[in-house]
Amino acid sequence: MAAAAQPNGENPDFIPLPRTSESEKLKCIRHTASHVxxxxxxxxxxxxxxxxxxxxxxxxxxxxxxxxxxTEQDLKAIKKEMDKxxxxxxxxxxxxxxxxxxxxxxxxxxxxxxxEILNDMIKGDPITLYHLGDEWWDLCAGPHVENTxxxxxxxxxxxxxxxxxxxGDEKRQQLQRIYATAWETPAQLKEYKRRKxxxxxxDHRKLGKELGLFVFSDLVGPGLPLWTPKGAIVRSLLExxxxxxxxxxxxxxxxxxxxxxxxxxxxxxxxDNYKEDMFPxxxxxxxxxxxxxxxxxxxxxCPFHIQIYQSxxxxxRELPIRLAEFGxxxxxxxxxxxxxxxxxxxxxxxxxxxxxxxxxxxxxxxNVVDLILTxxxxxxxxxxxxxxxxxxxxxGKYIGGDDVWNKAENAIRKAVQHLGMDYFEAxxxxxxxxxxxxxIFRDVLEREWQLGTVQVDYNLPDRFDLEYVGEDGNRxxxxxxxxxxxxxxxxxxxxxxxxxxxxxxxxLAPTQVRLLxxxxxxxxxxxxxxxxxxxxxxxxxxxxxxxxxxxxxxxEKQKIPVMAVVGAQEQENQTLSIRTRxxxxxxxxxxxxxxxxxxxxxxxxVDF
RNA sequence: GCCGAUGUAGCUCAGUGGUAGAGCACUCGAUUCGUAAUCGAGUGGCCGUCGGUUCAAAUCCGUCCAUCGGCUCCA
Numbered sequence: 084m085a086a087a088a089q090p091n092g093e094n095p096d097f098i099p100l101p102r103t104s105e106s107e108k109l110k111c112i113r114h115t116a117s118h119v120x121x122x123x124x125x126x127x128x129x130x131x132x133x134x135x136x137x138x139x140x141x142x143x144x145x146x147x148x149x150x151x152x153x154t155e156q157d158l159k160a161i162k163k164e165m166d167k168x169x170x171x172x173x174x175x176x177x178x179x180x181x182x183x184x185x186x187x188x189x190x191x192x193x194x195x196x197x198x199e200i201l202n203d204m205i206k207g208d209p210i211t212l213y214h215l216g217d218e219w220w221d222l223c224a225g226p227h228v229e230n231t232x233x234x235x236x237x238x239x240x241x242x243x244x245x246x247x248x249x250x251g252d253e254k255r256q257q258l259q260r261i262y263a264t265a266w267e268t269p270a271q272l273k274e275y276k277r278r279k280x281x282x283x284x285x286d287h288r289k290l291g292k293e294l295g296l297f298v299f300s301d302l303v304g305p306g307l308p309l310w311t312p313k314g315a316i317v318r319s320l321l322e323x324x325x326x327x328x329x330x331x332x333x334x335x336x337x338x339x340x341x342x343x344x345x346x347x348x349x350x351x352x353x354x355d356n357y358k359e360d361m362f363p364x365x366x367x368x369x370x371x372x373x374x375x376x377x378x379x380x381x382x383x384x385c386p387f388h389i390q391i392y393q394s395x396x397x398x399x400r401e402l403p404i405r406l407a408e409f410g411x412x413x414x415x416x417x418x419x420x421x422x423x424x425x426x427x428x429x430x431x432x433x434x435x436x437x438x439x440x441x442x443x444x445x446x447x448x449x450n451v452v453d454l455i456l457t458x459x460x461x462x463x464x465x466x467x468x469x470x471x472x473x474x475x476x477x478x479g480k481y482i483g484g485d486d487v488w489n490k491a492e493n494a495i496r497k498a499v500q501h502l503g504m505d506y507f508e509a510x511x512x513x514x515x516x517x518x519x520x521x522x523i524f525r526d527v528l529e530r531e532w533q534l535g536t537v538q539v540d541y542n543l544p545d546r547f548d549l550e551y552v553g554e555d556g557n558r559x560x561x562x563x564x565x566x567x568x569x570x571x572x573x574x575x576x577x578x579x580x581x582x583x584x585x586x587x588x589x590x591l592a593p594t595q596v597r598l599l600x601x602x603x604x605x606x607x608x609x610x611x612x613x614x615x616x617x618x619x620x621x622x623x624x625x626x627x628x629x630x631x632x633x634x635x636x637x638x639e640k641q642k643i644p645v646m647a648v649v650g651a652q653e654q655e656n657q658t659l660s661i662r663t664r665x666x667x668x669x670x671x672x673x674x675x676x677x678x679x680x681x682x683x684x685x686x687x688x689v690d691f
Numbered sequence: 692g693c694c695g696a697u698g699u700a701g702c703u704c705a706g707u708g709g710u711a712g713a714g715c716a717c718u719c720g721a722u723u724c725g726u727a728a729u730c731g732a733g734u735g736g737c738c739g740u741c742g743g744u745u746c747a748a749a750u751c752c753g754u755c756c757a758u759c760g761g762c763u764c765c766a
Contacts, residue, residue, distance in 0.1 A: 144761095152695060245761030246694025253763045257694060260761070288759090292702080301739085301757055360765080412766085417692050418757095420764060432766065521766090533766060570766045602723040629729090636727035650725060662726060 098274040100266075102140040107226070108267065113138035114213075115175055115227045116165075116239055116265035121145050122219040123164035124261070127157075133221065134196040134249065134258055141275070141529065142264030146247055148196065149259050158241045158261065165239065172232040173216035177225060185210050185222065196249065197222055237269040240276075282527040287580035288423040294585055294642065296576070296593070297424065306421040306428030308573060313593035316622070318431075318572055320591055322409055324688070325433055325458065325568065332454060334407040334435060339387035341411060342378045349375075350546055351386040352482045356515040360414045384410035385565055388436040389547050392561075397551040402561065403443050407435035409572070424577030425532050431572045437564040438549070444562050448498045448537065455522065455535045455568040461688065464524065464582060467534070469504050471495055472512030472519040481515050483542035491539040492518045516542040517565075527581050534570040534578060539563075585642045586664060590688040594643050596623040596681060598659070599634040601650030603627055608654045612647070612674055619682045639664065645691050647677065663691060 103109045117136035120143075124131050128149055136145030153161070180188070182201065189197045200222060204210065213227055214220040228234065240263060247260040266272045283289070291297050296314035303309060310318060326336070345364055348354045353361065354375075366377035381387065388406045397404065411431045420426055439447045459467065473492050474481050481488070495518055499506050506520075513519060517540035521533045540563040543549075553559040569575040579587075589595055596616060598609040609625045616623035626634045631648065638646050648660040652671065659677045661669040684691045 155696090243760060244695060247762045248693080251763070253693070257762075259694075262761080299758090305757070414765080417764065419692065419694095419762080422759080426765070430766065528760090536766070567766070574766055599726080601725055604723075630723090631725050633728055634726085639727055646726080648726065652725090660726080668726065 098270055100271060100275055100278065103138045103142075104140060109265075110138060111226050111228045112234060112265050112267065113143040114223065114225060115231065116234055116263065117143040117145050118175075118213060118215055118219070118221055118223070118227070119165050119168050119231060119234065120161065120241070120261065120263060121147070121221060122168055122215055123161050124149075125219070126164055127160055132194055132196055135200070136221075139262075142242070142262065144260050144262045146249070146258040146260045148249075148256060152246070152259050153244045153261060158244065161261070162239070162241050166236040168215065169231045169234050169236050171216065172230055173218065174214075174230050175227045176214040177227070178212045178214060178220075179209050180212055182210055185212070188212075189222070234265065235267070235269060238266040238272045240264055240272060285527050285581045285584045286423075287425075287526075287577040290580050290585040291424070291577075293640070294580075294593075296580070304428070305418065306416060306426070308424060308427060308429075314576070316593045317576060317587070317591055321569065321572060321575065322433075324461070326407075328454060328458065329405075329407050329435070332405075332450065333403075334405040337388065337391055337406045337408050339384065339391075339408060339410060340381075341413070342380055343387065345375050345377055345379055347386045347390070348379060351383075351389075351543060352516060352546060353382060353386070356480060356482065357382055360416070362413055362415050380413035381410075382412050382414045384408060384412060384432060384434045385436055385543060385563075386547075388434075389543060389549065389563075392436075392438050392549060393547060397438070397561075399440060399551055399553050399559070402551055403437050403439040403447050405435055405437045407433075410434045424573045425526060425530075427573050430574070433567050433569040433572065435566055437566070438544075438551075438561045439564065440551070440553075440559070441562055444494055444539070444564070445498060445501075447564055448494065448539065449502065451537050451564060451566045452498065452502060452504075452520070455537070455566075458568045459522070459535070462579065463588070464534075464578075466525060466582075468523045468531075469499065469506040470512065470519075470521045470523050470533075471499065471506055471508045472514075472521050473508060473510050474513040474518060475511035478511065481513065483516070483545070487541040487545075488518065491541055494539050495520050495537075514538055514565075516540050522570075524578050526578065532574055532578065534575055535568045536566065536570060538565040540565060587642070587644070588688070589644045589684055589690050592622070592642075592644050594622055594624060594641065595685065596621060596645045596647060597626045597634075597638050597643050598623065598647045598649050599631060599638065600625065600627040601631050601648065605649045605651070605654055609649045612649075612659065612678065615678050616681060619678070621678075621681045621685050623681075635662070645681065665690065 101109060103113060117138070121133050121136055124147055125133065131147045131149040134146040134148065136143060185201055186198065189201060211224060212220050213223045213225060215231060242262045242264060245260045245262065246257045249255040249258055264272070264275060266275060294313065295311050296317065297308045297310050299308060345354060361382045362380045364372065364375065364377035364379050366372035371377055391406055392404060409431050411429060413429045416426060416428050421428065437447055474488055499520060517538050519536050519538040522535040523531050524534050525531055544560050544563055549561050550558045551561055598612055600606050600609050606625060606627050613623045613625055626638060635646065642664060644664050646662040648662065653659055656671070657674050658671040659674050660671045661677060663669065681691060
């Protein structure tokens with residue numbers, strides 16, 4: 084429309100929305116807004132105690148210890164109170180104080196959480212207070228705006244309430260968190276809300292239902308998705324794609340059961356370190372239950388693949404051995420953690436375990452990373468971050484010694500540095516048996532999810548006493564690499580749906596082509612084309628029984644990539660009038676040519 | 692698991708104490724139609740579950756189940 088073509092290519096209506104970390108101004112606004120909110124809450128709820136109120140990338144929150152949780156009405160009242168505070172034009176004053184001074188002042192206003200924060204602050208760091216006029220102050224590092232009048236009440240919105248544990252520790256007090264957002268201008272707030280609503284349209288749960296890809300059933304159970312015919316197509320296409328890549332790279336497929344004796348997991352360490360995440364043991368009787376002589380659903384595939392490795396004596400000549408399986412695992416996730424396809428209780432890992440000599444470790448690791456990046460590229464996944472998930476040296480929840488861990492962590496760090504990848508290190512994110520290189524994606528709600536992963540493991544080979552015969556005839560210990568480019572099919576497809584906004588590329592679309600008949604009399608002609616396409620592996624079908632406009636609408640809503648209109652002219656000239664979701668109407672093309680192009684595009688996994 | 696919200700037809704939703712509604716979908720009939728909704732009729736709900744309050748409950752209260760937003764935890 085009017086705003087379309089500008090000489091400089093810029094849309095004058097475009098409102099940029101920086102993330103907080105990218106804007107000093109937003110940092111100030113959100114810090115101050117957070118203080119104003121806390122002051123408002125304490126005015127309305129005098130017994131509420133303050134804790135922390137940091138900014139987030141899209142807004143800020145503040146945690147309160149309050150006897151009741153805040154209601155929608157409370158939020159409205161709090162917002163009103165905030166507006167009043169802003170109107171008072173209170174100066175925001177920074178004051179640097181000594182630790183003793185701060186402690187005394189906190190003592191005076193009876194804020195135990197604040198005292199705990201103060202006590203945890205590193206010695207030597209300056210301690211600063213920020214005052215809102217002479218009415219309210221909080222311990223805060225800043226920065227802030229200079230006066231509350233610099234906040235625009237119409238650019239602030241309180242969004243939601245939630246429970247949150249003090250210090251993120253579920254054993255501690257649960258606090259009441261208010262999520263809110265604040266911007267420079269009302270226009271920015273409006274734009275933020277618009278984008279949020281827009282993002283929600285891409286939610287994989289909504290699109291999954293609309294496109295008929297998967298369902299859940301209360302009778303089957305929470306976190307256990309059921310794949311419909313269309314969803315099953317997407318799954319198997321992804322499987323076939325990865326399997327083909329793996330064949331090129333020397334992987335061998337294996338198949339293993341879904342349950343095993345508890346003994347297997349005792350040796351692997353899962354029984355001691357992962358039991359809470361496993362479904363309870365199935366035992367024949369009470370005696371077996373007490374003796375832990377039962378079976379469990381597998382939470383991981385590694386111990387099974389290890390058994391295949393161990394089933395014969397291996398030679399260094401065989402290594403590396405790469406065993407791959409789309410292995411379905413079951414994990415007992417807590418009820419509140421479940422959601423859509425991104426967090427489920429039964430899921431399929433595109434798992435593989437590589438048994439390598441120490442000499443082969445680095446090159447095999449690099450090959451795996453290369454595979455993962457190749458896969459992401461083909462799936463057009465770009466918005467990921469690489470995370471080095473190392474162990475938390477303070478925590479005791481890991482198996483194996485320091486030397487082994489250091490060796491594994493260094494191997495990973497060296498590899499990503501060699502590749503020149505952008506990465507960040509995350510202590511405490513490792514698996515219990517080894518460090519990982521994880522690939523993290525964001526969903527429409529900006530939540531981060533781990534998809535692909537590579538792990539270096541010296542521990543399980545020890546625990547299972549794995550061996551191979553070396554060149555010198557002596558028994559040697561292999562190193563294991565655990566890896567899963569997709570992570571899990573469920574989570575991957577959830578993320579893909581959102582990345583594509585439901586518009587699967589041609590090769591992944593459940594229905595690739597629909598031939599829309601202008602009237603019923605053209606169905607036989609359409610059918611002959613459909614048969615040609617099906618015979619060559621293109622998922623095509625006939626659309627009829629409605630007026631053309633309706634058929635187009637239905638196909639558009641189902642996000643079918645290619646529509647072919649069939650009427651008198653097309654039948655007469657042996658053509659098809661092509662309309663694609665991406666490019667709209669392309670006009671009449673020879674039917675033979677269309678069939679050939681579709682077959683080729685499908686085979687090469689490119690667009691029509 | 693914890694805090695909070697929600698649950699009405701296959702889907703999206705209206706209905707706040709007095710005999711359950713709409714649109715779409717579905718079925719049937721008419722229409723044979725040219726690129727995002729042809730017209731008409733019909734089918735369809737133990738109002739998530741169990742219990743309570745009441746002369747009377749989709750509606751008020753409680754329980755459980757599920758979903759959603761967070762926290763914790765994770766592929």
